[in-house]
Amino acid sequence: MAKSLQEQLLGAGVVDKKKANKIKAEKLQTKQKQKKGQLDNSAEEARQAELKRQKEEKAARDKELNLKRQAEIEYKAILGQIRQIIIQNRVEKEDGEIAYNFTDEKKVKKLYVSEKMHKDLSEGRLAIAKLEGQYEIVPKGIAEKVQEKEPDMILVLNTSSKAEEVDEDDPYAEFQIPDDLMW
Structure with missing residues (x-):
């Protein structure tokens, strides 16, 4: 015949009869209070509230992480589109002896065209x-599309200077700088 845990502990001498009866009485009282709804559940409620808060925090962190991953995926997709647009629409470089100077990350670079x-x-x-570390020449329309998506990829896109207003008090206003001036 199977003995209960309480009987086994009594038999082994780990617990005396007086202590076993006291534990049994406390158990019975808590069961009766639970049935009547008198049991103080504040500790249990606090534990449940803490678990709920932890779950909400984890959900918020997971959501933030997913948004960050999604943004990275979208950025890589945009870069892929830009790469494809530039490759398909690049103008073949005509090797020449005229150096065109421009800046790339605060360094002056030369491109012979x-x-x-x-x-x-x-x-x-x-x-x-x-x-990808190479300089490509593209038409103005393509450069504007690329610049909308990723402005750092377009190094040189000159705008027409004819729309600039001339200062009336400028003593050199009548001396215009020629367009073909090379430095």
């Missing part, structure tokens, strides 16, 4: 984009 390309770059019909 033909006279026609130099003029188009200066007037804003062409732009220089940086793609």
Whole structure:
């Protein structure tokens, strides 16, 4: 015949009969209070509230992490689109002896191009984009599309200077700088 745990502990001498009866009485009282609804559940409620709070915090962290991952995925997709646009629409570089100077990360770089390309770059019909460490020449429309999505990829996109207003008090106003001035 199977003995209860209480009987086994009594038999082994771990617990005496007096202590076993006291524990049994406390158990009975808590059961009766639970039935009547008199039991103080504040400790249990506090524990449940803490578990609920922890679950909500974890859900918020998971949501934030998922949003961050989603943003990274979207950014990589945009970069892929930009790369494809630049590769499909790049203008073949015409090797020339004229150096076109521009800046890339605070460094002055030179790109040797033909006279026609130099003029188009200066007037804003062409732009220089940086793609995977290489400089690509693209048309103005493509450069504007790329610049909307990722402004750091377009290094040079000149705008026409004809729209600039001339200061009336400027003593050199009548001496215009020629467009073909090279430095």
